């Protein structure tokens with residue numbers, strides 16, 4: 001966060017509100033007109049999207065000089081595929097997504113989309129290509145329609161309604177007294193975490209990006225919400241190149257590849273069944289989580 005230190009000192013109150021989540025950092029830059037330290041190369045062309053293939057090649061990264069966080073990360077997400085990153089807290093999972101969005105430049109190696117180094121293309125075209133469903137969606141004090149169309153104000157109502165339906169929040173919105181014109185946020189209707197996430201998904205469906213970054217919430221969720229999120233992810237990632245930063249494991253079962261990150265290194269990789277069979281770190285994490293879920297389900301049943 002070195003690069004942001006100054007504006008964040010000035011705007012600490014905003015920072016506290018928005019600190020971790022990517023979309024909120026994007027919003028923060030826009031709201032405060034803060035220019036990120038990462039600059040476009042003079043004359044940089046726009047990203048030319050083909051399938052939306054992502055390549056991390058030997059990526060190294062440090063936030064500050066004295067501690068390297070990522071020590072050489074190699075992986076590919078093929079067009080339309082889903083790769084999930086799992087691993088303990090502090091392993092560097094969210095850092096990968098911040099680098100893909102180019103909040104920071106890599107310290108070594110390169111990240112490419114469809115063969116183009118992120119440092120060689122305009123940031124606006126890069127961010128246009130990527131949709132983010134963040135950990136916690138912060139809603140604006142405005143209508144639910146505005147919140148869905150955010151970033152695309154000229155969009156027609158019919159498209160907003162369609163996106164809401166695809167994100168499984170359409171019926172909920174129609175049941176509100178003022179429909180899409182209902183005010184939400186701190187000074188309006190309060191939405192649950194799951195509903196807010198569906199607003200973010202509707203926003204992403206409307207943006208229609210080739211690449212999707214799904215940053216899963218860290219907080220423990222009940223079994224029902226967990227299942228809904230899994231279904232939401234399946235819906236929104238269809239046909240898109242998807243990188244899931246997974247804090248729990250249930251959303252990664254169907255991924256084309258799972259990367260297990262520990263202290264900035266990929267220590268295991270493969271599909272769910274392969275990793276379970278190999279009996280390594282992932283298998284242990286999975287067993288531990290299954291056990292925790294069993295206890296939660298028992299507690300829910302007793303209530």
Ligand code: ATP
Pocket residue numbers: 001002063064069087088089090091092093094095096218247
């Ligand atoms: P979690 O599951 O808890 O979200 P994570 O695997 O996503 O963890 P990261 O957020 O990527 O982990 O953090 C990796 C390391 O980088 C951690 O040691 C963290 O303290 C450090 N780090 C994260 N953000 C910054 C920052 N802005 N400045 C300096 N260090 C940072």
